[in-house]
Amino acid sequence: MATRVLSSPKLLKNLRSFIKPLNSAASSSVAVVSPLNFDHKPDLSGVEKQHPTTTTTPLDFDDHQKLFASVSTLKLLRSSANLGLASNETFVDFGMWVMNSRLVETPLLRDAILKTVKQTFFEHFCADETPAEAAECLREIQEAGLRGMLVYAVEHTSDNAGCDRNLEGFLQSVEFAKSLPPSSVSSVVAKITAICPLGLLRRISDLLRWQYKDPSFSLPWKLNTLPIFTDSSALYHTLLKPDPLTPQEESNLHLAHQRLLQLCQKCAHYDVPLIIDAEDTSIQPAIDYFTYSSAIMYNKHDPIIYGTIQAYLKDARERLFNAAKTAESLGIPMGFKLVRGAYMSSETKLASSLGFDSPVHNGIQHTHACFNDCASFMLDKVADGYGGLVLATHNLESGQLAASKARDVGIQKGNKKLEFAQLYGMSEALSYGLRNAGFQVSKYLPYGPVDMVMPYLLRRAEENRGLLSSSSLDRLLMGKELKRRLKRLQFAKSGMTAPASGMKIETGAP
Numbered sequence: 001m002a003t004r005v006l007s008s009p010k011l012l013k014n015l016r017s018f019i020k021p022l023n024s025a026a027s028s029s030v031a032v033v034s035p036l037n038f039d040h041k042p043d044l045s046g047v048e049k050q051h052p053t054t055t056t057t058p059l060d061f062d063d064h065q066k067l068f069a070s071v072s073t074l075k076l077l078r079s080s081a082n083l084g085l086a087s088n089e090t091f092v093d094f095g096m097w098v099m100n101s102r103l104v105e106t107p108l109l110r111d112a113i114l115k116t117v118k119q120t121f122f123e124h125f126c127a128d129e130t131p132a133e134a135a136e137c138l139r140e141i142q143e144a145g146l147r148g149m150l151v152y153a154v155e156h157t158s159d160n161a162g163c164d165r166n167l168e169g170f171l172q173s174v175e176f177a178k179s180l181p182p183s184s185v186s187s188v189v190a191k192i193t194a195i196c197p198l199g200l201l202r203r204i205s206d207l208l209r210w211q212y213k214d215p216s217f218s219l220p221w222k223l224n225t226l227p228i229f230t231d232s233s234a235l236y237h238t239l240l241k242p243d244p245l246t247p248q249e250e251s252n253l254h255l256a257h258q259r260l261l262q263l264c265q266k267c268a269h270y271d272v273p274l275i276i277d278a279e280d281t282s283i284q285p286a287i288d289y290f291t292y293s294s295a296i297m298y299n300k301h302d303p304i305i306y307g308t309i310q311a312y313l314k315d316a317r318e319r320l321f322n323a324a325k326t327a328e329s330l331g332i333p334m335g336f337k338l339v340r341g342a343y344m345s346s347e348t349k350l351a352s353s354l355g356f357d358s359p360v361h362n363g364i365q366h367t368h369a370c371f372n373d374c375a376s377f378m379l380d381k382v383a384d385g386y387g388g389l390v391l392a393t394h395n396l397e398s399g400q401l402a403a404s405k406a407r408d409v410g411i412q413k414g415n416k417k418l419e420f421a422q423l424y425g426m427s428e429a430l431s432y433g434l435r436n437a438g439f440q441v442s443k444y445l446p447y448g449p450v451d452m453v454m455p456y457l458l459r460r461a462e463e464n465r466g467l468l469s470s471s472s473l474d475r476l477l478m479g480k481e482l483k484r485r486l487k488r489l490q491f492a493k494s495g496m497t498a499p500a501s502g503m504k505i506e507t508g509a510p
């Protein structure tokens, strides 16, 4: 018999204690961080009325049995143990120190370290090493009613030969996605740093920045694009007028464009959306330039190419608005993935070393408000039939606000233009809660050799460290569900009947 555990006041209190520190000022801060004078300012009234954790939210996190119904006990145990490890600051600090030390250069030690990483963090946060091995993971995800965003996890390449190899990996990823049922893969993800040498991306970003400062500065190689900067964008990376591209650089740029176009062509041909990740602000102008110029060529009826906006940046709201508005006026259905951003410490460190303010919002509440504003703006667009939106977040309140708003503006649950997404191995509760409420949900699923995925894993380690990290709610709910299953097992062994539906069988916080 099903043992539905009714939401005890204690569980609700626990949930709120996780939500509050992250979001306590979300509704009020919307006003604080909306100094921009947009022509069509996103209408947030609907969002603010739908304050989370009220009865109006379509998401239900109280019933952990229902949330984790599709997850095996073994998987729950492993996930819980791995997230517990990731939240242990001493363990993570030590692991990061080892990974950044010269110890990894000693072959024997390196093998031992990679093996340990493979059996813990890699297994938890990644699909596996090859597409064929990732298939098993995708099957599990599909059985759980979710889809996968397939990510061949290469990044930061310095030469053309490496970029060519990476392109092959991405093309293989699209072929693989096409070979699977459409209900299992929602998109393929790529990083521009894997197909264009990093030094060239810096040069192009410099040149684009300079042209923004001085519109008479000519860039003969420049293709049509959407707006990349606003007056609040960080321009301090380029303090001196850059030299024009050399013939060799122009030729490398041409090669990089050809790589991206080959990838876009395949995605368009197979109707598999391509999502371009955002990286750090020193190279993001070039990434946006590549993304928008290819979207102009390939986004015909529906968005095939999606860019990414990082809401932790002070110029994010205005940039999204300008790009979406221009694309709409040109009749280009643009897709955006919205994230908070994963390079906060390096952004702040670089800006301060150059004597400038960080490009990241001064407080987390501003980031939350910016994310929710951007989400609200794009949800209105999707409701009007324009563009596509991938809401990539682990934040419960942002998930709830967006789910409520999607319902209020009448976006149908099966609408392919709206997708929620979480990283594989993170925020299972939010993924399952959104799925149970009928939304389309994807897991961002990186695959590749362990040493290649290491930069991604280090960012996840950083994100999950500490007791109040993104994974804290998952750990709480998984712990409760594991306790419930253990109790059931004990009842079964002792020959007693399991408690009736609605009876409280919890024994307190894990």
Ligand SMILES: Cc1cc2nc3c(=O)[nH]c(=O)nc-3n(C[C@H](O)[C@H](O)[C@H](O)COP(=O)(O)OP(=O)(O)OC[C@H]3O[C@@H](n4cnc5c(N)ncnc54)[C@H](O)[C@@H]3O)c2cc1C
Pocket: 022, 276, 277, 278, 279, 308, 310, 312, 339, 340, 341, 342, 343, 344, 360, 361, 362, 363, 364, 365, 366, 367, 392, 393, 394, 395, 421, 422, 423, 443, 444, 463, 470
């Ligand atoms: C599907 C998917 C795709 C992603 N793709 C990208 C990508 O392309 N590029 C990218 O950069 N990231 C990407 N990310 C990572 C994402 O940016 C991080 O997971 C993000 O930090 C977590 O934010 P959240 O929305 O889950 O919110 P929360 O769980 O609420 O996270 C909040 C975090 O934001 C940080 N933060 C942001 N602004 C501030 C501030 N002003 N002050 C203090 N702390 C702040 C803090 O570290 C805090 O831990 C992706 C994530 C997902 C789920």
